[in-house]
Amino acid sequence: MVRTQVGALTQELKEKEVLIRGRAHTIRPVGKNMAFLVVRKKGFTVQCLAATQSMGVSRQMVKFVAGLNRESIVDVIGVVSVPGNPIKGTTQQVEIQVRKLYCVNKAMPTLPINIEDAARSDVEIENALQAGEQLPRVNQDTRLNFRVIDIRTPANQGIFRIQSQVGNIFRQFLLSEDFVEIHTPKLIAGSSEGGSAVFKLDYKGQPACLAQSPQLHKQMSICGDFDRVFEIGAVYRAEDSYTHRHLCEFTGLDVEMEIEKHYSEVMDIVDRLFVTMFDSLNERCEMELEAVARQYPFEPLKYKPNTLRLTFEEGVQMLKDAGVEVDPLGDLNTEAERKLGQLVLEKYGTEFYILHRYPLAVRPFYTMPCYDDSLYSNSFDVFIRGEEIISGAQRIHVPAFLAERARYGAPPHGGFGVGLERVVMLFCGLGNIRKTSLFPRDPQRIAP
Ligand code: ATP
Numbered sequence: 001m002v003r004t005q006v007g008a009l010t011q012e013l014k015e016k017e018v019l020i021r022g023r024a025h026t027i028r029p030v031g032k033n034m035a036f037l038v039v040r041k042k043g044f045t046v047q048c049l050a051a052t053q054s055m056g057v058s059r060q061m062v063k064f065v066a067g068l069n070r071e072s073i074v075d076v077i078g079v080v081s082v083p084g085n086p087i088k089g090t091t092q093q094v095e096i097q098v099r100k101l102y103c104v105n106k107a108m109p110t111l112p113i114n115i116e117d118a119a120r121s122d123v124e125i126e127n128a129l130q131a132g133e134q135l136p137r138v139n140q141d142t143r144l145n146f147r148v149i150d151i152r153t154p155a156n157q158g159i160f161r162i163q164s165q166v167g168n169i170f171r172q173f174l175l176s177e178d179f180v181e182i183h184t185p186k187l188i189a190g191s192s193e194g195g196s197a198v199f200k201l202d203y204k205g206q207p208a209c210l211a212q213s214p215q216l217h218k219q220m221s222i223c224g225d226f227d228r229v230f231e232i233g234a235v236y237r238a239e240d241s242y243t244h245r246h247l248c249e250f251t252g253l254d255v256e257m258e259i260e261k262h263y264s265e266v267m268d269i270v271d272r273l274f275v276t277m278f279d280s281l282n283e284r285c286e287m288e289l290e291a292v293a294r295q296y297p298f299e300p301l302k303y304k305p306n307t308l309r310l311t312f313e314e315g316v317q318m319l320k321d322a323g324v325e326v327d328p329l330g331d332l333n334t335e336a337e338r339k340l341g342q343l344v345l346e347k348y349g350t351e352f353y354i355l356h357r358y359p360l361a362v363r364p365f366y367t368m369p370c371y372d373d374s375l376y377s378n379s380f381d382v383f384i385r386g387e388e389i390i391s392g393a394q395r396i397h398v399p400a401f402l403a404e405r406a407r408y409g410a411p412p413h414g415g416f417g418v419g420l421e422r423v424v425m426l427f428c429g430l431g432n433i434r435k436t437s438l439f440p441r442d443p444q445r446i447a448p
């Protein structure tokens, strides 16, 4: 007998006895002598047949299979067969003739979410409606309230496997470029980004807060002679409104590095890192991307081997030419960012680009002004499909600019911060960041 995985069941195993473990995905009794059970594991499914005519299976055993509760964990021992006709609705094109079956852990008879309902796309629901049938739709709050079940759907399995790869590729790329991974404190004495979006707390009698970013500590690491550092860690923002792209806790992918001559060196890293990231995701996550697209259809991201860089002024000009009024020395609002995304796609054929030389007034206090025009700054944002995924900049290192912080001697340096959940949301064209956070924290949700 071979112990194997559902996803590894191929026709080469024909007539072999196997043992698989998975969840009872669906159960369909046919009379008293036969029951079909679909077993699911890691998004793969296989049909198992318990029938009294074969394998010495008793009627009692068929009854036991027919009475299993969905989502229970089962061990199935049986022989692999290849049916004459292709099996509909399962990923594996073989069947298992059940010899023995053990229920390892029994799920409740009725669960708050039915996986088949939760896995349905809007198109399926629409088509059913047109055919006069009503299919249940699982709303987002129910999904998030019962997330442990919701994340079992193929699309969610895909999303979080893709997310894992984003972190993995980020780390691999930066390590290969001589960056050192650091871990900075999340309990800090004051706000790291300025502004009011901080969670305050009492730290043994002293006022403290949860880190809004590793900004100051990653800069201190550069001052401590680590030339290039990165961190993957939790970031806390006390956001006070409910949007599709803001969370109160997200995963920050942060980078800080010495600059030799120009802040474009930081944008070079962004460029190579993300082109490598997108290439690798398309290569490594083909199945996962397909699983996501089946439930949430999206077009693959359009990007170029060399990332487009536009100055803020060029962006403003493009918007003006399209009749959009924007303040040339203010920030772009969400609508203007979206519009610019469309214009860039039309003109340059890419949905991934860098906008740099932002007006100084709209950037954080630690940002370096441009040498040639102090109204602008050596800073940039990076966009996917018209939405921000990265902010970055050269930092002030000259004592005359920022006496307190730089007085121990700081090399010229810069860096950037990426929101992991936003990368996955926008790469997969998903409209809500809650879909790409395993257990999202937003202004109204702190559980489960
Ligand atoms: P970052 O904070 O890193 O800059 P962001 O995407 O949150 O990233 P902001 O600079 O905060 O971007 O905001 C950009 C625009 O998004 C704002 O001008 C505003 O129009 C809109 N916006 C930001 N936060 C909110 C919010 N909480 N609710 C509604 N709109 C918001």
Ligand code: AMO
Binding pocket: 193, 212, 213, 215, 237, 239, 245, 246, 247, 248, 249, 250, 252, 254, 255, 388, 389, 390, 391, 392, 393, 415, 416, 417, 418, 419, 420, 421, 422, 433
């Ligand atoms: P910023 O505040 O722009 O920059 O954050 C960097 C990136 O983090 C993501 N992000 C968020 N994701 C989910 N929910 C939120 N509330 C949220 N806020 C931000 C975005 C954003 O681009 N210290 C600088 C970075 C740097 O200059 O190195 C910073 O934190 O994807």
